[in-house]
Amino acid sequence: MISVRNLSKSFGTHVVLKGLSFEVPQGKTAVLLGRSGSGKSTMLRCLNLLERWDSGDIEIDGSPLGHSVEPGGEPRRWNTKEEAAARRRIGMVFQQFNLFPHMTVLQNVMCGPRHILGQDEASSRALAIELLDQVGLKEKQAAYPAFLSGGQQQRVAIARALAMRPSVLLLDEITSALDPELVGEVLEVVRDLKRRGLTMVCVTHEIHFAQDVADHVIFMEEGQVVEEGPPEAIVHAPKTERLGKFLMRFHARNGAPAPP
Amino acid sequence: MEFQLLVNAAPLLGKALLQTLLIALVSITLAFTIGFVLAEISILGGRTVGFLTRCLTEAIRGVPLLVFVFLVYYLLPRMGLYIDTMYSGCVALSVFFAMYVAEILRGAFRAISKVQSEAGLALGMSNWKVQTIVLLPQALRIALPPLMNLAAIMIKATSVVSIIGVWELTLATNELVMRTMAPFTFFLAALVMYFVLCYGTVRCASHLSKRLNKSQRS
Numbered sequence: 001m002i003s004v005r006n007l008s009k010s011f012g013t014h015v016v017l018k019g020l021s022f023e024v025p026q027g028k029t030a031v032l033l034g035r036s037g038s039g040k041s042t043m044l045r046c047l048n049l050l051e052r053w054d055s056g057d058i059e060i061d062g063s064p065l066g067h068s069v070e071p072g073g074e075p076r077r078w079n080t081k082e083e084a085a086a087r088r089r090i091g092m093v094f095q096q097f098n099l100f101p102h103m104t105v106l107q108n109v110m111c112g113p114r115h116i117l118g119q120d121e122a123s124s125r126a127l128a129i130e131l132l133d134q135v136g137l138k139e140k141q142a143a144y145p146a147f148l149s150g151g152q153q154q155r156v157a158i159a160r161a162l163a164m165r166p167s168v169l170l171l172d173e174i175t176s177a178l179d180p181e182l183v184g185e186v187l188e189v190v191r192d193l194k195r196r197g198l199t200m201v202c203v204t205h206e207i208h209f210a211q212d213v214a215d216h217v218i219f220m221e222e223g224q225v226v227e228e229g230p231p232e233a234i235v236h237a238p239k240t241e242r243l244g245k246f247l248m249r250f251h252a253r254n255g256a257p258a259p260p
Numbered sequence: 261m262e263f264q265l266l267v268n269a270a271p272l273l274g275k276a277l278l279q280t281l282l283i284a285l286v287s288i289t290l291a292f293t294i295g296f297v298l299a300e301i302s303i304l305g306g307r308t309v310g311f312l313t314r315c316l317t318e319a320i321r322g323v324p325l326l327v328f329v330f331l332v333y334y335l336l337p338r339m340g341l342y343i344d345t346m347y348s349g350c351v352a353l354s355v356f357f358a359m360y361v362a363e364i365l366r367g368a369f370r371a372i373s374k375v376q377s378e379a380g381l382a383l384g385m386s387n388w389k390v391q392t393i394v395l396l397p398q399a400l401r402i403a404l405p406p407l408m409n410l411a412a413i414m415i416k417a418t419s420v421v422s423i424i425g426v427w428e429l430t431l432a433t434n435e436l437v438m439r440t441m442a443p444f445t446f447f448l449a450a451l452v453m454y455f456v457l458c459y460g461t462v463r464c465a466s467h468l469s470k471r472l473n474k475s476q477r478s
Contacts, residue, residue, distance in 0.1 A: 048382055080387060088384030098379035102397040102475050112383050115393055144475040164383060 001026045002047065002168060002201065007056035009042060009223075016042045017053065018223040024216070027197040031210040033234070034220035035246065040203045043220070044170050047201060048092045049083045060090070060168060088116060091161030095173040097153040099145040105132065105156050106141035112164040124163075131159040135189050151182030155189055162193075169193065171202040175209060187212055207250050211235055219243050262442050266449060269436050273446075276432030277453050283350055283428055284415045284457070290354035291414065292407070295361025302362070303369055304387060317359045325420055328356050333424045349421030357414050361407065368403035369395055401472045408465030412458040419454075429453060 002024040009017040016039045024030040032040040045051035047058060049066055058065040065086060067075040078086070099108050109128035113119040119127075132138045135155040145153055154174055161169060171190070175183045190213050193200065204210060210217050210231055217234040219227045219242075227234065227243045238244040302313040320328070332352035336343060343351075372395055380390035400407075422431035433450040437443045 050378055050382065084381070084384050084386050086384075087382055092382040094375065094379065094382075096375060098375045100376070100379070100394055100398075102401065104475075111393070115389060116384050146476055160383070 001059075001061055002030075002199065003059045004043075004047075005057045005059075007043070007046065007053050007058065009039075009046065009051070009053040016223050017046075019056065020220075020223065020225060021056075022218050022225060022228065024199060024201055027199055028215040029194050029200040029202065029213050030216045030218060031214035031231075032201065032203045032218050032220055033205070033207070033210050033246075035205055038220045039223040040220050041172055044092075044172050044201060044203045047168075047170055048087055048090050049078075050092075060086075088112075088164050089167050091164060091166035091169040093154070093157050093161050093169070093171045093174050095177050097145070097150070097157045097177075099153055099157055099160070101145055103144075104141065105137065105143050105145065105148070108145065108156055109159045109163050112160065116164070127163055128159070131162050132156070134162075134192070135159045136185070149182060150178045151185045154178065154186045158186075158189055158193075167199065169198055169200045171200060173203055173205070175206065176204070207235055207247065219246070221246075262440075262445055265440055265442055266445055269440075269446070272432060272436070273429075273449060273453070276427070276429045279346075279427060279432075280415075280418050280429040280453075281457070283346065283353070283418045283421065283426070286350045287353035287357070287418065288411050288414055290350065291357040291361055294354060294358035296365060298358060298362035299365035299369065300391060302366055304391070313362070317362055320356060320359045321363070323356075325353075325356055325417060326423065328352055329420055329424060345424055346421075346426045349418075349424060349426040353414065353417060353421065357410060357417070360410055364403050364406045364410065365399060368399035371402055372398050401469070404469045404472060405465065408461060408468075411465075412461045415457050415461060416454060 004023070005021050007017050007020040008015070020039070020043060022030070032043060034040045042051055046053050047060075047065070052066070064075075066083075067077050068082070069075045100111065103111065106125070106128055109131055110124045113124035113127055114121065129138060129141065132141055135158055137152060137155055137159070140148060140152060140156075145156065148156065158169075158174075174190075175186055178186065187209070190200070190202075194213060200213075202209070202213065214231045217228060217231050218225055219234060221242055227238065227240045234243065235247065238247055298313055298317065302310045302317075305313070323331075329349065329352040332355070333345070333348050336348055336351070369391075376394055376398065377390050380394040381387075385393065418428060419430035422428060422434070425431070429450055433446045436446045440446070
C-alpha cells in the first residue's frame with residue numbers, strides 16, 4: 001500500500017509537483033499517465049528517494065518514507081543508510097535499463113542478494129537463475145548486457161530488481177526505449193508480475209501500456225492529478241477536457257481514430 | 261664496446277636493476293593507493309573537501325619532480341621521520357605521482373553516466389558499494405591505459421631519486437662509469453634495461469585491457 005499526500009516539489013523556481021495525492025492499494029498496479037514534463041517521472045523518483053520533495057508525505061505499508069518521527073520530537077530526515085535500507089524494499093526499473101555493463105546477466109541479478117543482502121553465493125545464484133527463468137532468459141545468464149537486445153536487457157533489469165524481493169516495484173517508462181516489436185516481451189513479464197500480486201507503480205506516456213497493465217490510471221498534467229479511475233473509463237470516457245485533448249493528440253499521432 | 265667490462269659488472273647491474281624494480285613497485289603501489297583514496301575523497305567528500313583535494317593535486321602537479329624529491333628528502337627529518345633514503349625517495353615518487361593517479365581516476369569516474377550510480381542506489385547500495393561494486397570496475401576499464409602509461413613513466417622516473425643518493429640502476433651505472441671510464445657501454449646497458457621494464461609494462465597493460473574489454477561489443 002502506497003499513499004502519497006499533498007506532495008510538492010520544485011527545482012529552483014520551476015514547480016514540478018503541485019500538491020499531488022494518490023493511493024495504490026496492496027497488490028494493485030497504478031499507472032501515472034501524462035506527457036513528458038508533467039512531473040510523473042519526478043513523482044516516481046520520489047517514491048524511491050532518488051529525488052527529495054519539499055512538502056507532503058509518502059507512506060509505504062503504513063510507515064512514513066524519507067523521515068522518521070521520534071516520540072515528542074520533530075520529524076528527522078533519514079540519513080543515507082536509512083535511505084538505502086528503504087530502497088531495498090522498493091525496486092526500480094529504468095527507461096534505459098541501466099544494467100551494470102561489466103557484469104554478466106547472472107552477476108547483475110545476483111548482485112543485490114549477494115552484495116547488498118549479504119546472502120551466500122549459492123543461494124543468490126539459485127534465486128537469480130529462478131528469476132531469469134521467470135523472465136524467460138535463463139539461457140542468457142552468461143552473456144554480457146551489451147550482447148542482448150533492448151527487450152532482453154529490460155527483462156534482466158526487472159529480474160535484478162525482483163532479486164531484492166521488493167514489496168513495491170517502480171517502472172519508469174520501461175518500454176519507451178524499445179523497438180515496437182520488443183515491447184510485447186517486456187509487457188508479458190509485467191502482466192505476469194501483476195498476476196503474482198506485486199504492487200507496482202508505472203510511469204508512461206503510452207496509453208496502450210496503461211490500458212494493458214493498469215488497475216488504476218492517474219492522469220497527470222503540470223504536477224497535478226487531473227483525472228483518475230479504471231483504465232477503461234480513462235481511455236474511453238474522459239471526464240475532463242485536458243485528458244480528452246491528451247487522448248486525441250495521442251491517437252492522432254498513432255494513426256488511430258479519435259475516441260468518441 | 262668493452263664486452264668484458266659488461267660481463268664483470270653484470271652481477272652489480274643485476275642487483276641495481278632489482279633495486280630499481282623494488283623502488284618502482286613500492287612507489288607504483290603506494291601512488292595508486294593514495295591516488296584512489298584522493299579520488300574517492302574528492303568525489304564523496306563535500307564541496308569544500310573536494311576543492312581542497314583539487315588544490316593539493318594541482319599544487320603538486322605544478323612542481324618539478326626533482327625539486328619535490330629534494331623537498332621530501334629534507335622535509336621528512338624535519339618532521340621527525342628519520343627513514344632510509346630509499347624510502348624517502350619512494351615517498352616522494354608515490355606522493356608526486358598519486359596526484360596524477362587521482363586526476364586520471366576522477367576523470368574516469370566522471371565519464372561513467374550518473375544513471376549507473378542511480379541503478380546501484382535504487383537497488384539499496386550504500387554510496388561506498390556504488391563506488392566499489394558498480395563504478396570502480398567501469399572506471400578502471402577507462403583508466404587502465406593512462407594508468408599503465410603512468411606506471412611506465414614512474415619506472416623511468418625512479419632514476420631521479422639517484423640524486424639524493426638512493427642506490428639503484430642510474431646511480432650504480434654512474435659509479436661504474438666513473439670507475440671504468442666507459443660511459444657508452446654502461447649507459448647503453450642501463451638504457452636497454454629501462455626499456456625492457458617499460459615495454460614489459462606496456463605489453464602487460466594491453467593484455468589486461470583486452471581482458472577487461474570482454475564485456476564490450478567489439
